[in-house]
Amino acid sequence: MLPKHLRRLEAESIEIMRDVVAEFERPVMLYSIGKDSSVMLHIAIKAFYPAKLPFPLLHIDTTWKFREMISFRDATAKRLGLDLIVHINKEGIARGINPIDSGSALHTQVMKTDALKQALDLHGFDAAFGGARRDEERSRAKERILSFRSAGHVWDPRNQRPELWSLFNTRIRQGETMRVFAMSNWTELDVWEYIMLEKIPVVPLYFAKRRPTLRRNGATIMIDDERLPLNCGETPEMRMIRFRTLGCYPLSGAIESDAMAIEDIVAEMQTATVSERQGRLIDVDEAASMEKKKREGYF
């Protein structure tokens, strides 16, 4: 039996998902393979049981995800019999966009934000579930659970629909879409406690292990394949590390940790002194940078 606060959060997320499925024509769940996506997927399966998931999953593949993420994704889709769509921005590939030469900002814009918009338009999805939480970052703290996007996927933070009680305004016109953050009110700790109690599989990269790494710009980067060029003076080193958030491997900072089981992670979380976004190299430019990216359509 879950503790009260987790039961409440789970029920709240289920209620949101059911509402969206009842009201929208073509919902989709954005699946990033991370811990939040794993929880979101687990809750969705509960929400619609005994029916199968009434929507497909969409993964935006930047081609720079950790290899373990991709194998976990494919194994999960197979294990649960999911309808999984993988989308890659071919145009970006053709232009040779990558996180190392193009820089993190351009890579993220082209391979994540643009790719996501392409995929939503291509399939005509009118609502997209995302696993973002309000505690992650301060521009998220003000975002609605049902977050309206005008045609072109633009978010206008100053003109959001008021959201009272659990009465969601699901009405949109042709070309407009909704992003749905069913886990808005979860915290990072809630997510880990829930994973522990519900025994939800997650990518092994969340657990500490000796892995080949580099120190770069103050961050610890894991060498996941041969595409990461060594700068002058850099030497690969084996370190006991794990990740708090996962993304493109050259942009994900690891933390040194001995937490090899979920119980250890929860214990580590309770004494953590840095936020989970600290490891994300795409956020560091300026505190408000996430708001800028979100307005342009980033999840």
Place this chain on the structure above:
Amino acid sequence: MFVKPATEAVPARTKDQLRFITCGSVDDGKSTLIGRLLHDSKMIYHDQLMVLERDSIKHGSAGNDIDFALLVDGLEAEREQGITIDVAYRFFTTPRRSFMVADTPGHEQYTRNMATGASHAQLAIILIDARKGVMVQTRRHSFICSLLGIRHVVLAVNKIDLVAYNKECFDRITRDYLAFAVGLGFTSIVPIPISARYGDNVVDRSAHANWYEGPCLLEHLETIDIPSGTAGQAFRFPVQWVNRPNPDFRGYAGTVASGRISAGDEIVVAASGRTTRIKRIVTHDGDLVGAEAGYAVTITLEDEIDIGRGDILSRPDDRPKVADQFAAYVIWMDEEPLAPGRNYVLRIGSQTIIGSITVIRHRIDVNTCEHLAAGMLSLNEIAFCDVATAMPAVFDPYDLNRKTGSFIFIDRYTNRTVGAGMIAFPLRRDNNIVRQALSVDRRERAALKNQKPCVIWFTGLSGAGKTTIANLVDQKLCGMSRHTMLLDGDTLRHGLNADLGFSETDRVENIRRVGEVAKLMADSGLIVICSFISPSRAERDRVRGLVGKEEFIEVFVDTPIEECVRRDPKGLYSKVKSGQIKNFTGIDSCYEAPTTPEIHLRTMEQTLEHSAEAVVDVLMARINS
């Protein structure tokens, strides 16, 4: 009135969440208080603190100290202007409880944001500047919290350091507040002297205000007992989604809004009056014996009865209200004012219904609680109104049930959420009339006549040719052995509507009665042909909503006004000309042409015969499909 906090520690299994709102104006130190709570409860991480220190130098207003307000004022514009303009949600956890804080602005022009935050909260922290005491804004904040159903208040007398930790000052403010809050229905009011900037009595006890013997703020938030209460109330289960994975399973997915239920219990579908029993309570983790408020489950029933999204299941002896008119408190949230009579989309639980405000009984001044007369409602104004819906709505008074007593208004054209409402009570005398399910239903009646019922609604100017075409349609259908009935304006005005004139309200009532009669006739299995000028789009849409769009065909008989005047079959236009008739549609009263009628007949371009055939063709296609 005061609550003495319990002190025993809470076991992890029963750890729960408290959702609260902070109310205060810009200078009351609200954001600073939240920043302080997060910081002192060790919820601010190192890297966030570093960003904060950097931002404090750039934007801060706390001199060389860290400006905690910057932690919570998220959006760029707010940091630049130094104010909070939206609702932000913050989270923190202590070993005893987890917390969600709705941080909302306090200015009068942000009443809608505050109401939004309050709709998610169980408790309110009302901040008062110790130097200023109870102010107009304190009253406003308290009134809105009370209206939104918050029953527990912390009166945080902030900046106590700036009055030298003076006890008399604190006591006076407490006395003033208690005197004013008497009528607001709060169950607990706990006054605490604090300094958000220096942390006195926020997380740790103040060393300076040692005369204060009550709990510090965090301790109070951790220990206050707010019974969710809803599990002990009447059972309500709004159906969100019908789960039908295969022909053998039909479940109703939803979250128990209040009360509890067990497998085998008898339930009733409030709107239709049908009863049956709960067969199973299905979840992914296995079937449950019973479910209570807050459980998201899927229910299966013993009998196959017609249930869809928006239906509410309850126990037969304790049903929700079913009515198409009710009184409600309404908060307006849009720049475009609320106009009585205008139709909006109402979302009441999982029901979506067209409705309008018929009367604004009075507006309430949020600063003084005074009742004022009002013809319309502007942004951030609150009023007590009568609401009418096109279909009966199922609800409870908001006081008894926040889940089934709340609703929002959505503009039908812009899709914006333009207002929020809290239902007070159903109108009309049929309070005690429980809808009885009839044992012969409309399908059986129609089947006897070997046809599908339908309402064909002719609208257009006087003299456009409505009744002539309607007559032809009627003849054709009779020739095809269809069972029909023709209703027209003149005939009904001689009988059922003899008491009505041509004023705006009488016209609305005229069409309402016709709609009801047409619906009853359609229910009896007839094809009902209606011929009415019906100039108001809203009224026609209301009939469409009443009948159901599958069985409603709107026919726009489109004849230019010049041609109608030329024909003048009843001599009415010449009477208008000579001043004997006033408020005549098309002349000195507006006709709102349908924007998307099922059939658009341009009488200048086609013969009456062709027009009638076109109508019959559409009808046949509809009822044979």
